[in-house]
Amino acid sequence: MTHKTLKQLDKEAVKKLQEIENQEEPLKPRDRLGIPPQPMPEQSPEERVHNINEVGYGYTEAQARLEAMRCLQCKNKPCVDGCPVRIDIPAFVQAVADGDFAEAARIIKRNSLLPAVCGRVCPQETQCQQPCTVGKSLKDTEKSVSIGRLERFVADWERENKGVTVPEIAEPTGKKVAVVGSGPASLVVAADARRKGHDVTILEAFHKFGGVMMYGIPEFRLAKSIVQSEIDTLRKMGVKLVPNFVVGRTRKLHDLIEKDGYDAIFLGAGAGLPRMTDIEGENLVGVFSANEYLTRANLMRAYDKERAETPIYNSRKVAVLGGGNVAMDAARTAKRLGAEEVHIVYRRSEEEMPARVEEVAHAKEEGIQLHTLRNIKRVLGTEDGRVQSAVIAKYELGEPDDSGRRRPVEIEGSEYTMDVDTVIIAVGNLTNPLIKQTTPAIETDEKGHMLTDENGRTSMPRVYAGGDIVLGAATVILAMGEGRKAAVSINEFLESEDS
């Protein structure tokens, strides 16, 4: 497929939009299904592998309106059922089609705090866009209405044209809330609790706020300025933000209640412990957890080799183990940092990859080589302990396993060697043990996830939890949904007499 520039795509959209507006008859469903799905204007693959800027530029106004006109406005709204925070999708899409972007933003903000982020990183193809009637009619989920891109368009339009509005804050209640961590779940809790007039303080272990949106998701997928603008909104709302504060170490959890007088605490510290694989050679020099690789590149800005003091490994040939978004992020980061060859090794088939379809497509366009039904068995090193090659085995799909996906089974005698100097492990994260280590009283499951009831309450009074610390590594939107639930419960508790 040849790459079309933003200008070309916009020109085509403007033309089509005019045709539609010149029609006397209102659009019939058949006409709507006939409108071509609008592609995302993007940097060309050749260009973008040499920079870290966002891949997608976002829809132009004409593209957004045209894409929105593809929506059939179904009465049963299957898309809303697919959305973890139940945004009124047909309503906001209609507002976009009408060109009333401010109204669209208002509708989205009723349910979502971070539309600019979610529009970019939500797995729409398995959520709102999966049951979309347009996609079903055209027998291709990829042809569903691009709800995510429209959400991004609306959020970006609002930020650039109106400035983000600060929600109204209720009268001070005198109640203090501590929010531990500053990822998506925490930001939602902070905003929701602050709106009710509580005195909210975010305690973040890192020197920058935003959690995984800052250290994990790369700039080329989510510009840091967008996260920053969300943080700035919280600050304007009067939320206090404390960096370099490790709950459990700088202050014990119970001391936050007993000594510092917090009335409620939300734990949203994430799934910050990389899962390693225990394969032979995993501690050789040149084997990294995706967490380390991405944190160096993103948060510590090692991509800026001239200015950053944090080094990043000089890689020529890289193998990334895993098939999720993090694996794609690590592979594409390595490419941008100058690796000549980047391979993704995944033990199931491409169909089962948990990564967003768009990320896999982008990775391929950028020349990342996918090796599916493969697994790294061992990493071999040089005499001075540096990675020299990876021993890879071939797999085939067997019977379905607990996850419902067909279990990959190793093909005996299929091992071969791939010459690489770097191996990045991206097979998931475990819960960070720090809070549990320093707060033995709090109950967790055998994997270390915080145990909560349906209202986000932990086993400790006044302590709530949500996001990856409860779910295990999941998505931004699921974390936000969890945060919202916990915030409701925190606000109810603080209004009750028990607090």
Place this chain on the structure above:
Amino acid sequence: MQKIIHTEKLAENVYLMRVHAPLIAEERKPGQFVVVMADTEFGERIPLTIADADVEEGSITLVFQAVGKSTQDLARMKPGDKIPAVVGPLGHPTEIEKVGKVVCVAGGIGVAPLLPIAKAYREAGNEVVSIMGARSKDLVILEERMRNVSDELTVCTDDGSYGRKGVVTEPLKELCEQTPAPDLVVAVGPAVMMRFCAETTKEYGIKTMVSLNTIMVDGTGMCGGCRVTVGGETKFVCVDGPEFDGHDVDFDELMNRLDTYRDQENDHNCKLEEAK
């Protein structure tokens, strides 16, 4: 932002700093460390051990060697200046028990983290015998403070310019051969020195704890850059350590991993030299 209260040059490229950090001063225990940043935009996260703390003043004492750009930036800061980020205390505290005779061995600036550990062992009722090693007389630091927390102290220099000529493992071996033999050895310093201490005590079967200072980014378990094999298992120095049984540590692997960024470091040092 943490205000610097006091700075002192202890030796060539070795600095002591007292920093206002009341919460860390209150919580910290011997064996723990902090992560410091001299610049939160492009700076590095530097793990530094805590040499001392004063709860009343609300301060912690850090000792560091200015070896790269980040630590050199830190060394240039003066009392009244603010350090943009000081995070901690991190890592497990040393498990202090009364065991009898404890030998504390420090190499180079390892004396700084060892000080509070030696002090705590002495306060717990142990006999503390200390050995300090440095390349030469000018690099011997904190000798008086170490003497104050030890029942006995031997200072060694590689070149014999001060104290006993030789390396720390020589007096350590002599102590292991004495009766009563030490019940515990604690060694803190460069990896190679800790490795030789562990090798020395192994044949006598004396438990030897070492405090590892590996590459890390966050210091809270998130990156896993600090992985080390201990007794055949992968451990994270930041959340499982920093102290481990020296007889179980895979020092070959540890030293290779410390060298991960040798190319970039050489390049960086060349640029630093040019800048001078």
